[in-house]
Amino acid sequence: MNTPDLSAAVWRKSSYSNGGDANCIEVADGYPDIIPVRDSKDPNGPALVFSADKWSSFISAVQRGEFPAT
Incomplete structure (x- = not known):
């Protein structure tokens, strides 16, 4: 996978971040x-880039509770 140019990315926090939580991730939409x-x-800092299918698998695993809460 080629590294995309993210210089114009519009980032958004997770809807679960409660607005000001500093322990969040942000995602950028608009990249097919x-x-x-x-x-x-x-x-x-650096950004990680996941294929859409791998990201979907990760989200599904989180929703199923496959990762322990800290």
């Missing part, structure tokens, strides 16, 4: 077939 993800505490 990929999901860019970054740490909201480090907006100038």
Whole structure:
């Protein structure tokens, strides 16, 4: 997968972040077939890029409770 140019990305926090929670991720919409993800505490840091199908699998696993809460 080629690294996309995310310089113009519009990032949004998770709807579960309660508005001001610093322990969040942000995602950028508008990139066909990929999901860019970054740490909201480090907006100038690196972003991870997942294929849409891998991201969907991850979200499904979270919804099923497959990851322990901390």
